[in-house]
Amino acid sequence: MKWNLNQIAEWTEGKILSSVETDFSEIGTDTRQDLTAQIFIALKGDHYDAHLYLDQAVVKGAKALIVHELPAHFENLKTKVSIILVNDTLIALQKFARGYRKALPVKVLGITGSNGKTTTKEFTAQILGAYRKTHYSHGSFNNHWGVPITLLKMPMDTEFAVIEMGMNHAGEITELVKIAEPDVVVCTMVGTAHIEFFGTQKNIALAKSEIYLESGPYTTRIFNQDQELTYDMMYPSSRKNPNARMLTFSEKNNEADVYFKIEELNMRGMKISGMIGGEKGEAQIPIFGKHNLTNLMAAATIAYACKLNPEQIWKALPLCKTAWGRNQFIETEIGVEILFDGYNANPDSMKALLENIPLLKAAGNKIGVFGQMKELGDLAPVAHEELGKLAAEAGFKQIYFIGEDHLHFSEGITSTKYTGEVFIKPAFENTLGEKLKASVKAGDIVVIKGSRGAGTERFVEFCQPKNWSTKK
Secondary structure, eight states, X not given: OOEEHHHHHHHHTOEEEEOSOOEEOOEEOOTTSOOTTOEEEOOBOSSXXXXXXHHHHHHTTOOEEEESSOXXXXXXXXXXXXXXXXSOHHHHHHHHHHHHHHHSOXXXXXXXXXXXXXXHHHHHHHHHHTTSXXXXXXXXXXXXTHHHHHHHTOOTTOSEEEEEOOOSSTTHHHHHHHHHOOSEEEEOOOOSTTHHHHSSHHXXXXXXTHHHHSSOTTOEEEEETTSHHHHTTXXXXXXXXXXXXXXXXXXXXXXXXXXXXXXXXXXXXXXXXXXXXXXXXXXXXXXXXXXXXHHHHHHHHHHHHTTOOHHHHHHHGGGXXXXXXXXXXXXXXTSOEEEEEOSOOOHHHHHHHHHXXXXXXXXXXXXXXXXXXXXXXXXXHHHHHHHHHHHHXXXXXXXXXXXXXXXXXXXXXXXXXXXXXXXXXXXXXXXXXXXXXXXXXXXXXXXXXXXXXXXXXXXXXXXXXXXXXXXX
């Protein structure tokens, strides 16, 4: 048992209207899922209201409801389940999570960044999880409801909770910091993701810096020395929090707390060497892409901040692997190798991937498949034209693109001397998948990248992948 009804009411500042059940261990927010013995929190958004599905929640097994509106059949409902009435269920969810977090002796680790925060979260959890009880958010549960849900899913014996913190407006990181009260924080890097909402990269950096400025006075702060926008965050943070521990990572400065460099790199992984806390080491890591070095350094520095010794960290680094849709190496039944990075995409991550293409050693041809980059606003036309140029210069025999900015992508290609085949559509069509399958042969490498909404994973399916499934 994690919580009792009185404790929940105190944390959420709610009023108990019925107490049929008093002890609980799980929460739920989706009536499509099994809610057996759970507390159902009736969240309300712009396009949904879970208060309309309270009966379904009870049918699915919920034993308590947290609501901010009473249903017409309240008198009947209160005889079946416990009910807590609050002013706002989303705020109650956040207060519930904060109360539970403060009740446990857990160390919370907060990670943000335009690119790499999810991957850094995964790497951090894999390193810490090799030695200690570690909990982390699955998928991208990184917003005002995802973070509190992640905290409430923590087992009571959790030692480290790795929390991803996303944002698409100023002040959002501040809200998440107040909920999670992290003990260690890092901004992996500042790019152009969500620039539609901020206008400039400098504004993005200012919003990301909230993770340092709004964390507690003794929270350990970790800084990326290799990017000016992130390293510059150290100065205002140190002025505001002079007693906080400050750590750094870098692939350029060997005096940083964590310093890594790549010795060897290929499609199946990289060999790195360097220093952690002044202690030399090396590791072979099954991850493609030199851009992932930043994520590995950030994760290693977090582990170092959590008092794992350098030897433990070096030993655990080979355990790191990427999540679904992030630099996945996929073998196929037809002998084609696929590098699939179809979970997210923005100009920075596209450029980082394309810079790695010359490192791919193919017995046959290289084929590039790209999808729309989302949330770029007015920058979308220029960004997709630039992507077309970069793709054309990357050494692909064929290039595919799907997305609403297909014409701008095409303009980018035609501005170069590219002579290969190009297949472009505003959205995925089976004919494109069939064309790809018919064109490739054993020994070819297919590189696939786009935002999740573009649906680039459908190209993978046409190449008959081994041990791989489309994420639902």
